[in-house]
Amino acid sequence: MPADPRMILLMNYYRDAELRGANLLLRLMSHLTDPDSQTKLSLHLADETRHSWLWTKRITDLGGDPSPIADGYQTRIGLRVVPRSVIDILALTVVVEERAHERYVEHAQRPDVDADTLAVLREVTKDEKWHIAWIRAKMDELAANTGGADRVEEALERFREVDRQVYAELLAKERAAFGSAEPLGSVA
Numbered sequence: 001m002p003a004d005p006r007m008i009l010l011m012n013y014y015r016d017a018e019l020r021g022a023n024l025l026l027r028l029m030s031h032l033t034d035p036d037s038q039t040k041l042s043l044h045l046a047d048e049t050r051h052s053w054l055w056t057k058r059i060t061d062l063g064g065d066p067s068p069i070a071d072g073y074q075t076r077i078g079l080r081v082v083p084r085s086v087i088d089i090l091a092l093t094v095v096v097e098e099r100a101h102e103r104y105v106e107h108a109q110r111p112d113v114d115a116d117t118l119a120v121l122r123e124v125t126k127d128e129k130w131h132i133a134w135i136r137a138k139m140d141e142l143a144a145n146t147g148g149a150d151r152v153e154e155a156l157e158r159f160r161e162v163d164r165q166v167y168a169e170l171l172a173k174e175r176a177a178f179g180s181a182e183p184l185g186s187v188a
Contacts, residue, residue, distance in 0.1 A: 006177050008064030011117075013072050013170075015055035017100060018124075020074035022048040024093055031086045032138065040134050047127045054120045061116065073099070076166045081159060087148060090139035091155035094132055095163050101128035 025045045032041060056066045069075070074096060083089040107113065108121040143152045 003062035003064055008059055011055050011059050012067050012069055015052050015066060016069035016072040017074055018048050018052040028089055044131055051124045058120050073166060077162055080162045087139060087151050088155050090135055092159050093135045095159040097128055097131045099163055
């Protein structure tokens with residue numbers, strides 16, 4: 001039985017978010033040049049590309065095709081904000097990782113998730129916690145060294161507000177596609 005094309009589209013949104021997250025990390029690599037950051041960024045980048053591969057494989061296993069997404073979560077975020085400092089890039093990374101974690105947890109809790117999709121959701125979710133923790137710690141460290149703790153909280157709140165707007169738009173789009181009043185979460 002062929003997979004629901006709406007679910008394939010949803011997984012392509014997940015795949016897109018992971019690929020664009022990898023791009024954000026590549027930008028960070030030129031700004032955070034200390035050995036610890038380079039090591040953590042390399043592992044984080046490997047996780048993001050592995051997550052993209054897991055979604056690509058799940059899509060193809062279901063008989064679907066991986067496809068580019070023009071209006072995905074991170075694209076929409078990028079149309080609304082431009083990080084102007086390393087603190088901004090780190091804050092934005094924290095916010096998008098928090099959204100990914102929340103989204104994957106929400107999806108995994110649905111009663112109709114098949115076992116193979118659930119395995120992918122669990123795999124990507126476990127990495128998101130570490131991503132949030134190390135990026136937040138690095139951001140706080142940089143802010144402490146420059147006296148910019150206020151900038152951290154301001155940047156996080158600014159990006160969380162944009163995230164809420166984008167999430168609401170994508171949630172509405174997803175609900176319309178699935179024909180449900182029940183929240184499925186964002187297509188982040």
